[in-house]
Amino acid sequence: MSSPIRVLLAKVGLDGHDRGVKVVARTLRDAGMDVIYTGLHRTPLEVVNAAIQEDVDVLGISLLSGAHMTICPKIMDLLKEKDAEDTIVVVGGVVPDEDVAFLKEIGVKELLLQDTPPAKIVETLTRLVEERGPR
Amino acid sequence: MPTPSAELFSRLKTGDLRAASRLMSRAESHDPATIATLGEIYKSAGRAHIVGLTGVPGSGKSTLVSRLVSEIRKSGRKVGVIAIDPSSPFSGGSILGDRIRMTNLVLDEGVYIRSMATRGSTGGLAKSALTAVDILDTAGFDVIIIETVGVGQDEVEIARASHTTMVVSAPGLGDDVQAIKAGILEIADIHVVSKCDRPDSNRTITDLKTMLAMGINISIKDQSNKPVWQVPVVGTSSETGEGIDKLITTMDKHREAHLTSELGEERLKRIAEYRTFKTAEDLLRNRFFDSTSERISALVEKISKRELDPFTASDELLGNIAF
Ligand SMILES: Nc1nc2c(ncn2[C@@H]2O[C@H](COP(=O)(O)OP(=O)(O)OP(=O)(O)O)[C@@H](O)[C@H]2O)c(=O)[nH]1
Numbered sequence: 257m258s259s260p261i262r263v264l265l266a267k268v269g270l271d272g273h274d275r276g277v278k279v280v281a282r283t284l285r286d287a288g289m290d291v292i293y294t295g296l297h298r299t300p301l302e303v304v305n306a307a308i309q310e311d312v313d314v315l316g317i318s319l320l321s322g323a324h325m326t327i328c329p330k331i332m333d334l335l336k337e338k339d340a341e342d343t344i345v346v347v348g349g350v351v352p353d354e355d356v357a358f359l360k361e362i363g364v365k366e367l368l369l370q371d372t373p374p375a376k377i378v379e380t381l382t383r384l385v386e387e388r389g390p391r
Numbered sequence: 392m393p394t395p396s397a398e399l400f401s402r403l404k405t406g407d408l409r410a411a412s413r414l415m416s417r418a419e420s421h422d423p424a425t426i427a428t429l430g431e432i433y434k435s436a437g438r439a440h441i442v443g444l445t446g447v448p449g450s451g452k453s454t455l456v457s458r459l460v461s462e463i464r465k466s467g468r469k470v471g472v473i474a475i476d477p478s479s480p481f482s483g484g485s486i487l488g489d490r491i492r493m494t495n496l497v498l499d500e501g502v503y504i505r506s507m508a509t510r511g512s513t514g515g516l517a518k519s520a521l522t523a524v525d526i527l528d529t530a531g532f533d534v535i536i537i538e539t540v541g542v543g544q545d546e547v548e549i550a551r552a553s554h555t556t557m558v559v560s561a562p563g564l565g566d567d568v569q570a571i572k573a574g575i576l577e578i579a580d581i582h583v584v585s586k587c588d589r590p591d592s593n594r595t596i597t598d599l600k601t602m603l604a605m606g607i608n609i610s611i612k613d614q615s616n617k618p619v620w621q622v623p624v625v626g627t628s629s630e631t632g633e634g635i636d637k638l639i640t641t642m643d644k645h646r647e648a649h650l651t652s653e654l655g656e657e658r659l660k661r662i663a664e665y666r667t668f669k670t671a672e673d674l675l676r677n678r679f680f681d682s683t684s685e686r687i688s689a690l691v692e693k694i695s696k697r698e699l700d701p702f703t704a705s706d707e708l709l710g711n712i713a714f
């Protein structure tokens with residue numbers, strides 16, 4: 257018997273609303289996933305600690321504030337340092353085109369930017385977890 | 392290649408929380424290759440104080456847990472939290488939001504928080520919650536708090552699984568003490584009235600004390616009829632911190648009272664019995680589905696046409712399971 261895909265949704269950075277993340281949370285729940293939501297303004301270390309304790313398959317980082325170029329590398333480094341590299345990291349929100357290649361290079365698996373249709377989000381996470389295989 | 396569970400167990404005994412996390416996931420997915428290890432973990436556990444915390448939605452449980460944990464940490468004890476929220480009956484998925492109230496704890500190495508969904512278990516307690524407790528116990532956590540949502544007559548399983556059960560009531564959620572409506576008044580070893588910074592909290596405390604004085608479970612007596620435990624009502628505020636100390640002292644006293652009495656032994660046996668029944672029930676259900684799902688689909692047609700009855704069909708299907 258397999259368990260639902262576990263996803264941690266983290267809102268990092270300074271911007272102050274989480275309507276978008278909550279919509280994504282409901283979409284994922286309705287697709288049968290377990291979604292852990294941690295609230296606004298989380299720091300990279302808080303996010304990584306939570307992801308490890310919750311043993312999530314997917315860590316979804318939501319950013320609007322433009323801080324992705326500092327925050328994402330920090331999160332990837334911490335995951336590595338804490339031996340949790342098998343966590344699938346996806347980034348949502350707003351990221352300019354020219355930064356996408358860099359984020360993928362440091363290990364972000366997929367970018368699901370603003371306007372990604374819900375079905376596509378579900379499909380992407382499901383595929384990524386399948387590709388990773390059992391752990 | 393997945394790390395073998397036995398290896399994770401060795402790491403767990405040294406307090407490795409990454410190993411704890413992974414073992415909990417394997418327990419949740421009923422990984423057959425992990426069952427033997429979970430058995431070992433059960434046998435290696437048994438030191439921690441298991442505290443159940445329940446109460447109607449919005450009564451302030453998660454915020455209280457956060458306060459309690461910070462305070463307990465001051466004495467150096469390590470604290471684990473299992474926060475359970477219901478799964479959606481439609482999709483089977485869930486949104487687990489208790490962590491939002493506990494963000495102040497996440498950087499403390501002596502605290503571990505795990506969110507779990509009920510996933511089809513009716514008693515309010517996730518199926519692998521108690522396995523998760525064993526895992527944290529083995530990793531060296533001293534106190535393990537289980538938060539569950541108490542909404543109905545059925546959700547009293549928490550009381551069958553914990554050493555100390557605390558029921559949280561809040562002022563302002565309605566005229567009556569909501570615990571009565573939810574049918575969870577009787578299961579408390581300790582009653583907590585939360586949000587005591589609110590002016591209407593006194594009334595909730597008075598109401599609750601009156602109910603208790605009317606004779607519901609006010610004291611637990613030992614064989615010589617000496618009261619071992621009087622169910623107290625403790626007012627707390629997570630805003631001001633009022634009553635948090637007192638609640639911890641009360642919680643510890645309850646544990647002490649049980650450790651030093653036959654009732655405590657009795658309770659441990661009841662917990663063991665409950666767990667064995669639950670585990671057997673799950674095992675039976677899984678084996679039933681595994682070994683009969685094909686045959687069931689063959690039978691439903693006949694049953695739906697009323698050529699066959701569900702009693703005869705079930706009896707036949709059950710006879711088919713290898714025990
Ligand atoms: N005034 C006051 N409000 C509180 C207190 N504790 C919690 N609250 C508020 O009560 C609401 C619910 O708190 P939670 O801790 O999420 O309650 P809960 O029982 O865990 O809720 P569920 O997990 O959804 O059942 C929040 O808006 C809190 O801010 C308190 O001591 N005083």
Ligand SMILES: [Mg+2]
Pocket residue numbers: 452453454488489538
């Ligand atoms: Mg809660």
